[in-house]
Amino acid sequence: xxxxxxxxxxxxxxxxxxxxxxxxxxxxxxxxxxxxxxxxxxxxxxxxxxxxxxxxxxxxxxxxxxxxxxxxxxxxxxxxxxxxxxxxxxxxxxxxxxxxxxxxxx
Numbered sequence: 001x002x003x004x005x006x007x008x009x010x011x012x013x014x015x016x017x018x019x020x021x022x023x024x025x026x027x028x029x030x031x032x033x034x035x036x037x038x039x040x041x042x043x044x045x046x047x048x049x050x051x052x053x054x055x056x057x058x059x060x061x062x063x064x065x066x067x068x069x070x071x072x073x074x075x076x077x078x079x080x081x082x083x084x085x086x087x088x089x090x091x092x093x094x095x096x097x098x099x100x101x102x103x104x105x106x
Contacts, residue, residue: 018032019032019065020032020065022066023068028042028094030051030068030076032063032065037063038051038063051098052098054078062079063089064079072092075089085102087100087101088103
C-alpha cells in the first residue's frame with residue numbers, strides 16, 4: 001500500500017493550479033501547473049524539483065498533460081502559448097531523461 005500523501009507548501013508548486021498529476025509509485029510523482037514547468041518528487045512529496053527539459057514558461061513549450069503507463073514509460077504534451085505548436089516529450093527510464101518532438105499538424 002502506498003503511503004498517505006499530505007499537503008505540501010512548496011513555492012515551486014504554488015503558482016496557480018495543477019493541471020496534471022501522474023504517480024508512478026508511492027514515492028514518485030510528476031505534476032504540471034499552469035505557471036510552472038513539470039515538477040517531480042521521488043520522496044512522497046517532501047521535496048520537488050523541475051524536470052528538464054520539460055516546458056519553458058518563458059518560451060513557447062508549456063506542458064499541459066503528463067501520463068505514465070508504468071514506472072518507466074511516460075509522455076508529456078505541451079502547447080505553445082503564442083505559436084500553438086504541439087510538443088510531445090517521451091521517457092523510457094522513469095523520467096530521468098526525456099526526448100521531444102514537434103509533430104506537424106495541419
